[in-house]
Amino acid sequence: MTNSISNCLAIHKRADLIQIPAIIHRLPRLSLRFNKEIYVLRDDLTGFGLGGNKTRKVDFLIGDALAHKATTLITIKATSFSRNAAAGAAACGLHFHVILPGTESDQNPLSQSVFAKWGAKLHYEIDDTAALVNCQESLVASLRAQGENVYVLHPGGSDTIGALSYVNAFDEIREFSERTGVYFSHIVHSTSSAGTQAGLVVGQCIASYETQVLGISASRTTSEQSEIVCKLAQSTAQLLDRQVDHSKIIVNDSFVGPGYAQASKEGEIASKVFANLEGIFLDPAYTGKAAAALLDYSENKRFGGGPVLFIHTGGNAGLYY
Template sequence: MAGQSGGRVKIQYPARVRLAQLPTPLQPLDNITAHYSVPYGGPKIWIKRDDLTESAMSGNKLRKLEFILAEARARGCNTLITCGGEQSNHCRATALAAAKAGLQAHLILRKETAGKPEADAVPDGNLLVDYLAGARVSRYPLREYLNNLSQLFEYWSEHYQQQGDRALCIPTGGSDGLGIWGYLLATEELLEDCDAAGFRPERIVCASGSGGTQGGLTLGCQLLESAAEVVGYAVCDDAAYFVSKVAEDVRDWQSRYPHSFTFDESRIHVVDDYIGPGYAIATEEIYETIALAAQLEGILLDPVYTGKAFYGMLQDIKRGQFAHCENLVFVHTGGQFGVFPQRSGFRNSWS
């Protein structure tokens, strides 16, 4: 799927449905760099604004969905089934993308309101948008979701088949050998942005929740022969899990699109020091970091993904982890709808 063209690697992409507003901007974070990097001998910090891929469908998932929707059309599917937590950015983007494409969306969601009466659980954030987009939502208790997810996919897929419909099942976060194309294309775009800005990035940082974005960036840098090292900041599972998951997604990609490329798994870098109490559970430091980015740069991070990754990155800059790096690019993967369900956590952050 890759070849040489005029001394430059040329990637041959499969079909995609254009949904995102691309290219997204690459911007310097001058104020944060001055206050939180330069004093520690750290790099100039840039941000790739993939929160601006679109308004409602915003975020990193939309890049993956462009290729996933094309695959759904190629297979003659009229329904998309996917899964995630109640505040899943991926599920929200899938619901809206399906609506735009004239498809049905069915979301298998993990309940996050344990102990709260259903009548009082008013939809908020991403979940509210899921309903507004017309998606069918099936919510399951945590244990049932974790233990029976594959069976739930099978059940609902068969349900639609019996109705005369055909469903495409999309894994968590759209992260597999198909979805990885989204961030192969993003890597090419990002490196072109950096060239235009007159620098080559030594580090590319992102949050890792399902591994697909990190996988695409890591694979993309190798395919495009960039020396940039991708660093994923885990927001849930440990480093060993994400190293395995990224490698698995790349192997899946290689099996679907055979070629002679050899992937170097030693270039999968994961930091799992800033997960905190668990997935989607933020600490006071995360809320303060989100307020910091808003107050210094006018950029809104989220408490589940980008807030944790950005906080971890700043802590590692202070600790000298990026001391030999001149330019670092943080990939903003979106998630702003996730701010609102956690509004109570921000009580002290703006002070």
């Protein structure tokens, strides 16, 4: 079974934008503080764009776009995903269009500057989901009429192709464990658009690695988030002609705080702890919430035995704008 994940993924090409396997290292001061072996997977250090888990998804999605001979990529909203996708398009010689809610004057100027540096073409539409989708469909039709081969990107990169990136990430975790003898009882990460957790769970099922993938919701209730993860995990497993065990999908919504894209008090505290003890920056709205859960579980001895792996999914650019 050692090569089963790589065999499953063999036909799904990457754009080779990021540096993998990701760095996995022990967090010595956090481990000492809680008398618990705590490790971190550094997806904030993927070596491309703005870093983070979205660069993994961009790598597989643009690989798929290139396999389909796309000339143009299009997506919706100014997000960590769309900004990293703009970087990927530039690096691969593709045109990139993004539809933004609101007018040009409504946008964050620093975000606009990032898009401009990567040559993205920006379009503006009223802040309404239906209007944004209609605008995208019209733009796709217009570009295709001009002879462009258009590849539409899911707004967060969390579709079946994007989720493959975290099936692959799980293989990196498996390889690390086999190389070092460090096997993780829990893998803790932030879950929102579901691609990260869905991919990890599918990877876990393929690899038959005994661990608990613990998704810390950044926005939704446990039932809402679990349903989204479940659907995406199922479709991703089907794409790979594999099965997924839905009982492996575990979501905790206790650390959501004020809601989507909003920092929580616990997340801010956890971010400070990571900075002060390990010199690692976390954003308080996503990775910070997952870190808050990590600290809470460690403090209250909720992990049981075995080392724990925290996945730093990035998002650090959000610290600055």
